[in-house]
Amino acid sequence: MINWKVRFKNRNWVIAFISQILIVAQMVLAGLNSMGLVDFQLTDAIQNSILTLVNAIFVLLSMLGIVQDPTTKGYGDSERALKYKDPN
Known part of the structure; x- marks a missing residue:
């Protein structure tokens, strides 16, 4: 059973x-629209607006340090990563 808490x-999961x-x-929505069950279609303008909003949210979260590398504990780099001269 999944422990949702x-x-x-x-x-990262959220x-x-x-x-x-x-x-x-x-x-x-795209499927329902193609079947004619709804008359709502995501236009390019709506998709671009949503994409811009999502990008802005992720930039803000990244600046706050909330979006992190899931392979390290906490928010900082690992000791090993701090010693890199080139990406591993």
């Missing part, structure tokens, strides 16, 4: 979950 405490929910919503 633990998952929602992981910021960000990925929200983005996946938005992708699924977009796919469902």
Whole structure:
């Protein structure tokens, strides 16, 4: 069984979950529109507006240090990564 309380405490998981929910919503709307069940279509203007908003949110989260490297504990770089001269 999935422990949702633990998952929602992981910021990386929450960000990925929200983005996946938005992708699924977009796919469902596109499918319903193609079947003629809804008259709502995501135009290029709407998609660009959403993309701009999501990018702005991720930039803000990155600046605050909330979006982090999931391979390291905490928000800093590992001791090994700090010693790199070139990307490994």
